[in-house]
Amino acid sequence: MSAKSTIIRDLPTxxxxxxxxxxxxxxxxxxxxxxxxxxxxxxxxxxxxxxxALLQALAHPVTYALYENRPVRLLMNRDPLVIEAEDTIDRVSERIANDHPDAVDDGFIVVEDGRYLGIGTVLALLNSSVQNARTQIAELEVARTVAEHANQAKSTFLANMSHELRTPLNAVLGFADLLATGTAGPVSDRQAEYLRDIQSSGQRLLDLINDLLDLSRAESGRLDLVETRVDPTCLIEEVQRMLAPRVLGADIVFATEIATDAWVTADERKLLQILMNLATNAVKFTPSGGSVTMGAELQDDGGMLLWVRDTGVGIPSEELETVMTPFGRGREAMARQIEGSGIGLALTRVLVELHGGHLFLESAPKQGTTACAVLPAERTLQTKNEDQEQQQLSAGG
Ligand SMILES: Nc1ncnc2c1ncn2[C@@H]1O[C@H](COP(=O)(O)OP(=O)(O)OP(=O)(O)O)[C@@H](O)[C@H]1O
Ligand SMILES: [Mg+2]
Structure with missing residues (x-):
């Protein structure tokens, strides 16, 4: 909006x-x-x-007599603020604040194409600023609604698409399984090997589709938590079991350091997914001979810290933020052609934040990585023993 909108036009000169x-x-x-x-x-x-200025000079009988017949140039401000009609309101405000505080009371002169146009006032300037702000808020509101609709459309598209993809994919996996078990007749070693490829690739695709769907649901606030009392130690042991074949194949030492027996209130399936994603990364990005350690400990404020530490390739500091965004993958992962699509950490972060917690990585190239998921103190329950005692007490009473 320009200074033109601040002018009172019908004043004589x-x-x-x-x-x-x-x-x-x-x-x-x-x-x-x-x-x-x-x-x-x-x-x-x-x-x-x-x-x-005029009132001050003419209000008193003595000074009135002095000035009445004198030219007005004696009382005028010879250096008033003069602005161009096209100047922005921000620019005018800036000039008033910096060079012409007198314009707050007296107003300022507006010119256009070398011609006098009118007197501008600060009151009108404020009015225009308010209108400006209102227009901007309205525009932002429209942009937000458009973005929300687009996001909604994206989520609906993903939901439909995932359904359409999952149905045939499940059929592919089912038939591959049927063939692999020999139900439809004997298969040669080579055929069995191809079937395993079909199964593992199909499973990867299915996981990716499910992750994408979860991510989009979480982003649009439609991923709900199914909360129960969860023992983090059990989950860590389950992750260890599930990853055992891979760890063995990769010649990696897998250890745990459990420093608390406290339970948490959490969505068990999602917490398992969080730990599984972090541990899978640790195993994936650690060359053979290295080690992966998972741990649980209580923080000073009572929050639950679940961590996964590895001795792998590490992440340079400039990549720490991008690897957490959807499809963000590090240079090392791409150079070594390590499988993955860059969804895992983005989804993990969203899942941790859904629990009111936060996810962060500590890492340096070739120094290994520690991924930490922190759940807030209000999710921490009493220790297992106290918990059981309490249950017994309440059962007895
Ligand atoms: N423990 C780790 N050590 C080194 N780099 C890691 C580690 N964890 C994550 N990264 C880096 O962060 C990137 C993103 O991780 P993320 O889990 O999101 O994706 P991904 O593992 O490549 O694929 P996906 O999890 O979707 O299968 C990885 O590609 C890798 O560059
Ligand atoms: Mg991953």
């Missing part, structure tokens, strides 16, 4: 030689203006005569 008494009379007829512009013969502003 005066000349520098006009008598103060005459200008005073004129001003009494125009209550709305804080000042008149003083123009030269070429209609160019040479000063501003403010209402209060």
């Amino acid at each position: 005066v000349t520098a030689e006009m008598r103060c008494g005459a200008v005073f009379e004129l001003m009494r007829q125009y209550e709305s203006g804080p000042a008149f512009a003083v123009l030269d013969s070429a209609d160019w502003p040479v000063g501003l005569i403010a209402r209060h």
